[in-house]
Amino acid sequence: MTSEEAFLSSLEPAVEIVRRHVEAGDTIRIVTHSDADGIAAGGILSETVRRLGVGFRTTCEKRVDEKMVEAVAAERPPLVIFSDLGSGYLDMFKEHLSGSDVIVLDHHLPVEAEAPNIVHVNPLLHGLDGARGISGAGVAYLFSRRVDDGNVDLSPLGIVGALADQQDKGEKKTLLGMNRLVEAEAKEAGLLETRVDLIFYGYETRPLARALAYTTTPFIPGLSGREDRCLAFLKEAGIELKKDGRWRALRDLSEEEKRSLFSALSKHLIYEGCDADAVYGLIGTIYTLTAEEAWTPMRDGREYASLLNACARMEKPGLGLAICLGDRDEAMKEAEDTLDEYRRQIAEYLDWVREGGRIEEMENIYALRAQSDINDRIIGVVASILLSTGILKEQKPIVAWARAEEGLIKVSARATEEMAKRGIDLGAVMMEAAEKFEGRGGGHDIAAGAFLPEEHERQFLEMVDDLVEKQWKT
Numbered sequence: 001m002t003s004e005e006a007f008l009s010s011l012e013p014a015v016e017i018v019r020r021h022v023e024a025g026d027t028i029r030i031v032t033h034s035d036a037d038g039i040a041a042g043g044i045l046s047e048t049v050r051r052l053g054v055g056f057r058t059t060c061e062k063r064v065d066e067k068m069v070e071a072v073a074a075e076r077p078p079l080v081i082f083s084d085l086g087s088g089y090l091d092m093f094k095e096h097l098s099g100s101d102v103i104v105l106d107h108h109l110p111v112e113a114e115a116p117n118i119v120h121v122n123p124l125l126h127g128l129d130g131a132r133g134i135s136g137a138g139v140a141y142l143f144s145r146r147v148d149d150g151n152v153d154l155s156p157l158g159i160v161g162a163l164a165d166q167q168d169k170g171e172k173k174t175l176l177g178m179n180r181l182v183e184a185e186a187k188e189a190g191l192l193e194t195r196v197d198l199i200f201y202g203y204e205t206r207p208l209a210r211a212l213a214y215t216t217t218p219f220i221p222g223l224s225g226r227e228d229r230c231l232a233f234l235k236e237a238g239i240e241l242k243k244d245g246r247w248r249a250l251r252d253l254s255e256e257e258k259r260s261l262f263s264a265l266s267k268h269l270i271y272e273g274c275d276a277d278a279v280y281g282l283i284g285t286i287y288t289l290t291a292e293e294a295w296t297p298m299r300d301g302r303e304y305a306s307l308l309n310a311c312a313r314m315e316k317p318g319l320g321l322a323i324c325l326g327d328r329d330e331a332m333k334e335a336e337d338t339l340d341e342y343r344r345q346i347a348e349y350l351d352w353v354r355e356g357g358r359i360e361e362m363e364n365i366y367a368l369r370a371q372s373d374i375n376d377r378i379i380g381v382v383a384s385i386l387l388s389t390g391i392l393k394e395q396k397p398i399v400a401w402a403r404a405e406e407g408l409i410k411v412s413a414r415a416t417e418e419m420a421k422r423g424i425d426l427g428a429v430m431m432e433a434a435e436k437f438e439g440r441g442g443g444h445d446i447a448a449g450a451f452l453p454e455e456h457e458r459q460f461l462e463m464v465d466d467l468v469e470k471q472w473k474t
């Protein structure tokens with residue numbers, strides 16, 4: 001049996017438990033992670049249960065803690081499904097949820113704990129790559145598919161979750177690992193098409209300037225979120241915006257026009273202080289969800305992911321969930337407004353950062369102290385963009401922080417894959433440094449975070465600088 005087969009068969013006991021509770025007519029409690037992948041996963045699971053004809057209640061949670069688990073336990077649910085979170089908290093579930101059946105469908109680092117009432121499904125338990133090979137939504141989809149073959153129409157959400165978790169790390173920004181299986185099923189069902197091109201959101205249908213302005217992954221400083229500037233930029237580049245009275249989309253451009261657009265973008269990025277290679281980040285595999293209406297943000301897999309991400313960051317995960325469950329009309333209008341607002345905020349924050357003097361270069365890291373000028377829910381996104389666009393010249397991780405509630409600061413640390421290969425593990429750094437200063441931290445090697453009291457910010461930062469130095473050396 002291959003690892004993938006072993007993983008797939010590990011879903012069977014979970015499917016059995018769900019069937020048993022459906023037969024008993026139980027209401028099913030779903031707890032999913034409140035990020036874009038988690039919302040997509042929650043949408044898949046909610047729809048799966050809805051189709052089985054039983055009641056369900058789904059909530060999105062930022063993190064697992066005693067308080068949350070106790071609150072869920074107090075509802076006395078016959079079955080709780082944790083999705084895109086939970087693998088690290090089995091001991092907590094064991095302690096508080098002994099009266100319920102528990103299913104955990106996750107792809108984050110697991111802890112060891114066993115209990116007869118807990119079924120734990122995680123690709124990492126089978127030697128598969130959970131960070132790059134399958135997302136929370138992918139795991140939820142593969143589960144859903146085993147509940148009923150008819151759920152293949154939920155496969156596009158599995159793709160959206162993978163793109164949201166930035167798992168498009170293959171050549172030309174393709175998906176890897178078990179995501180390929182989800183992709184193949186979606187294609188076979190006629191719900192997905194892929195092509196390699198400039199990855200502006202709305203390749204097929206959206207007017208060029210808008211497509212450029214709407215693209216946030218990758219983020220193009222000076223253009224993303226700024227339609228007026230995109231118009232001027234395209235005119236300057238000599239690209240005709242309209243033909244026969246119709247706005248042109250990216251697919252209407254000739255190869256030669258695409259080449260001149262590419263070289264204009266390259267010049268623009270250099271002018272904006274980005275790395276010259278950043279322009280290659282604009283080419284990749286486009287995932288078109290063909291069952292979605294043209295013109296909508298759900299048509300492009302990356303834009304759908306951005307939309308869910310915006311809902312999550314703007315504290316409207318329920319809205320994202322409604323979209324995943326198929327709500328359009330009113331919900332879509334509100335979600336699009338949320339995405340607009342989110343794009344605008346990021347563009348403004350980025351301008352603020354680049355006004356100068358905001359980023360301090362330390363010995364081993366870059367430091368960005370945003371206090372209340374950047375929302376603590378978006379500080380991590382800003383840090384990622386600064387790193388990915390090459391605005392920071394030296395190969396050093398960035399550590400950014402903003403004020404959160406109750407006198408705490410929220411810290412977001414980001415490194416590149418390259419730095420991780422050379423030994424940087426920001427998750428370990430955040431954990432160790434935060435613990436020293438009455439805080440809590442953790443995460444992955446390239447993306448990690450911490451919370452701690454504001455009065456310790458300087459000492460914390462110096463400690464992080466030291467810890468990163470040690471990692472460089474070993």
Ligand SMILES: [Mn+2]
Nearest residue numbers: 037084136165
């Ligand atoms: Mn995830």
